[in-house]
Amino acid sequence: MTATPTRRTPEPGSWLGIPAFPKAAPGELANETQRRNLRHATTTIRAKRVVRASEVPNWEELRTAGAQIKDRVGRHLDEYLVQAEEAMTKAGITVHWARDAADANQIVAEIAKAKGVDEVVKIKSMVTQEIDLNEALEAEGIAAWETDLAELIVQLGHDLPSHILVPAIHRNRDEVQDIFTREMGLYGTPAPEGISNNPEELAAAARVHLREKFLRAKMAVSGGNFIVAETGTLVIVESEGNGRMCLTLPETLVSVVGIEKLVPTLEDLEVFLKLLPRSSTGERMNPYTSMWTGVTEGDGPQDLHVILLDNGRSNVLSDPEGRAALRCIRCSACLNICPVYERVGGHAYGNPYPGPIGAILGPQLRGMEDERDRALPFASSLCGACNEVCPVRIPFTDILVHLRHKVVEYKTAKHPTVEQGIMKGAGWVMADGSHLATVQAGERIGGRVFRGKWLGPMGPIPIAKEWLKGRDLEPLPTQNFRQWWKKNREGGQR
């Protein structure tokens, strides 16, 4: 190849342009469309999830079972991986191992080249977002087409996904109408002349646009929701049917699957097939559940590859406090309940995994070298709503606090920080009541100075400035409790 090939797919947005969470948040907060959409969508889906969970009499036990199965897999991952590889190989699946994103992307590209294809259709998957597969394939001259409606909107919109289940949750139908009108024709069948913002018309346009690609495609790429170690069965669930098209039409299927996605037996799988749809879309069952145990002549893909991907997962596994994040089955319930996510949306998290799971998984998979990853464990009020809904009982708040400690260790390892000084000071004050009393004596003066007055916007006093940005502070008292007690109940007398 001599010249750089021109792009075959729309150039996506870049995570790299997004600053650390606290700096990214204000802009996202100001995006009224996104906030309205998110509020509406999350409120609806939350209510649905509650109904569907309450229909299952042993829901809480089921969650415990889900957590325990995943933990067992983590504890014996080496054995389950070997078992899964053997079972898959026996069933006729070609198994590959990928240490990191580059490995996985290269394997996919090589398979495509060996097949002589220069385009692939894709089933919506988080893991291929994680490894940035589309861009890697683009660089090799291979076009990767997203076929999930929301992913298509994101791809054609030169955009980034903002939700793990509904990547285009931040877009409204006017924007979708614009995107389809402008972009579809550049990459295939154009949107019909004069298409409106009617969701049905838009969905119909997407169907026609995608159909052409489905019928032409020789190779499909997917993630994988589960792999049953005992039988070597690859399980993919989805709700639109586009996945089923990708899984049945092309001759070759390549699935990139994180090593944590194993479940030991088919019986274990049952637990997750109950937990997942109810937690994610508030449905009783996934509309489409595809299970491939190898290849069957005349039915489905005739050449099936599974790429087992590490990409930081074994590091996560080595941290006893943080590893529970690997239980995640990507249902998105934690995003939908999160008050922070509800207001800022997914882009501010700066990686494909947003919301509570992104805040604990992102920094663990990628490490703490980047300021944006160090900010994520703090992008939570620790309200614990996610703890309550997660179908596999990930203890988010514990992990967030644990990761905050790791961030502090990282930051203070090199040189002391101002915050560390403040916390050391606080540590001294709080080590004994007599120290606290000394500080409180000073605070009393404040109470006298501002006597009965609320504190409003203030100059550049570090902590006060942030607090007083949009909030007043109620008047300080002139006497603290310690003094009241001394005066009124000294020595415990009444």
Added chain:
Amino acid sequence: MAPLTGAKVALFATCITDTVKPSVPIATVKLLERLGCRVEYPAKQTCCGQIMTNTGYFDEAVPTVRNFVETFGEYDYIVAPSGSCVGSVRDQHTMLARHAGDAGLEKEAGAVAARTYELTEFIVDVLGVTDVGAYFPHKVTYHPSCHGLRITRVGDRPERLLSAVEGIELVDLPDARSCCGFGGTFSVKNSDVSIAMATDKANNAVSTGAEYITGGDHACLMNIGGVAHRNGQHITPIHLVEILAATKEDAR
């Protein structure tokens, strides 16, 4: 459970209310005394260490755990008017001791934590009372703070106590269980998001037409009240213990 009278109770006033909102621990003392308890305030006490712990400064929080154990170790009942601080004592102290590699402290911290109660838990579960004989003739809406709700698990005890108050009109707060956005240092590290959350909470509270918004954690009330004040909204935050302590004699 038979009502327990004459119980010796150690008040954990919590650093925030001790310092900036003494009316809360004062009301706690008066209420517990009215319910027949002998209240003590061990002056060595400081805080639960949550601000440091939740900001990631474990080493700096360990002396606080040590102090808590030394201060309250001998008491059978330690009571605090804060679901959040009690949650921190129960949920984080043993973790911090483990972090410090101090097995002895871990054991003691666990034992003390097991005797530490959030105020409404203590009144309902230990004293066996739901009608504390309070009088508060106002329209009130209740915000269940996250840590009380999900970490300390105070359940519906606050509502049971509040609804037994004479004269009170309790109105439901829309979207009550969602966070007010305080979250300790979250309120300054991510102040924009925090303020957005508090604004929604304040608007919901105002929409009920209540005069007061109450709850079991002063910090959340300070956050919600701070936004309401800035936005010129008329709703007064009041800690639930101040309602429970109110009587006809000191009717406001």
